[in-house]
Amino acid sequence: MNSRGFVLLAAVLFLAVLLRILIGPVSGDEGTRLVFAVPSAEIFGLRVMSVASAAVVGATLGLSGLALQTLLRNPLASPFVLGISSGAGFGVACVLVLGYLFAWGRVPWATETLGAVFGASLALLIVSRFGRGGDGHNPITLVLAGVILGSIFSAGSVLLEHLVPHGLRGDLLSWMSGRLPEIPNATHLATVAGLAVIAGTSLARSARALDVSMLSDDEARSSGVNLAQLRGKLFWTGGILAGVAVAYAGPIGFVGLVGPHLARRVLGPHHALLVPGAALAGATLLVAADAVRQVIDLGSGRLPVGVLTALAGGPAFLWLLRRGAIR
């Protein structure tokens, strides 16, 4: 099942990539219409970069979600649900506002990323502390804390908007809706991809320890796992990946939740497979969502990709609730 699972995930990703590359608008005498055809070289180049952008962000979010679900032993953990994306967004908003107040000019992306990682880590720290129950994290408390924290950070971002002039408010607002850069800055894209590869490799190398960490603390310790060190690694991996993804594409919901679950269902619970599987599934989800939004043409421009991931991820979240993922 495992090798077939990988083949299946790879096949679905290939299909999504194919759809994204072959479906698109053409202009003609009959107006703009969608066609399923091989595009011109120029358009092909655009679509390939768009696919690369979506795949890298999706894989990053998938890995981040997996790290958080393993860290908190909670199947509902993900950057979006736990308010970590909102925390990262707040971090970026702080940097943008500081940039305005101190007249830094256009804030460098590296500074935005640092702000996002700081905000994501802060959110993770808070939610982790408040979600702690008697013996470890209580899943329901954790999710509730995440929802509340997300609201607080979102409100904080709105508050910050009022510190800047009217024209800059729109910049913050549009950034918060989440969007995939279609003409990505090569350095930014390579940075996100590089971090995802490093984090994925690091997680894969700890796969057996991650498996054991899903048992009780005592059992894990008796197996020789240094839980504190492992959790530190998961904490920073989840926080940094979420922060970097948010700095690059804004908050895109539910990919970090659904990606690891999809991989778990196809590949099983072993982290040696789950780590690359979560990345693959996350990439598949976001590329597929990007392909579907090309098809939806309501005459007002394309929908933000976050709308589609929420439309797909929201029901998945409810389904997880219904099948008793929270115990």
Next chain:
Amino acid sequence: MALTPDPRENLREVLRDLDPATAGASGRQRKSRVGYLQQMIAFGVVVGLLWLLFGQGSPLVMRTTPKAEPVSESARPWVAVSSPAISDTLWHLGLVAHIVGRSPYCGKVPKAVPVVGDLRDFDAERLALAKPDVFFVQPPLAGVDPALRTFCEQSGIRLIEHRIDSFADTRALVGDIAEVFATQPRVGADGLAGRLGEADALFEQFADATPLSERRSAMPKVLLLVSAEPFLAVGRDNYLDELLAAEGFENALDRDGWIEIAPEAIVTLPCDAVLAIAESARGAQRCNEAIRALPWPAALPPVAVEEAPQLLAPSLIALAERSRIRKLFERAVLTKREGSPMVPAEASATAPAVETTGSSPSDSSEQVP
């Protein structure tokens, strides 16, 4: 991270128990695979439905992308625009046929023209397909997206950026439009030169009508609202404030920008009239009701509300129709003089309407003569 030798089979069993997808006997695994197959089929059905609803040939898509008039080579240069202020100005100059890409908010451009972006984002693929010669962009305060700049450089599209906050900015935009179209003899023959001359005259008249700031304190004070949900008022240092001044009014607010204003601040603000302009007739109606429902401590000041979307973008159209501000004020005063009584807040729901007018002086698809 080193692990001590541990019974791996036991661990596998525990992990299987932890995960419902792989838990238990082979029967359950088969069941899980069947369930997985069902989910994949369901996914396929959902994608198919989405395709039927929104894909090629669906009624929805046909409705939203109607047949466009083919843009001919004679309509060169082709231009794309990212804001209604720019498209309205092009429309006023009779150049709307040259627009091959628009933003969703460009009301004067036919819906068949593809959406290639807005104030903050752009659709690279549709922009590449539209093949404009020039892309007029109204960037946000942070500046043009570097990716857009790179894309335009690589695609041979000339990027012209204008922040349009005042009519001086609009005039600079008209100057650039004139420069872009100057080398096109066909356009000149169609009378662009004449329309540019008229535009120039409008700017001159506007400049002449604008009083010196020290004279403004003697003019009637007006609060100009552009939304009632929440109350959004026009502050200083923007094109509507300039319009107020040119029409002989002092802005009742002395803060810059667009101000979200509390109801109690409105009713205590010393002003001679409250005017409101709205995007739609429904918006005008809501504005009217909201203003009436305010707990005015004394008499209701002169109030007039009007649907005037053409004033909501700093374009040539707004400049050409600036007299509507004065007419709105006159209507408010007239309505008050003719006996519109103070309306208590609790009676607002049944109160007769304050002067509200709908206006659509020109159909959006109609070209300026």
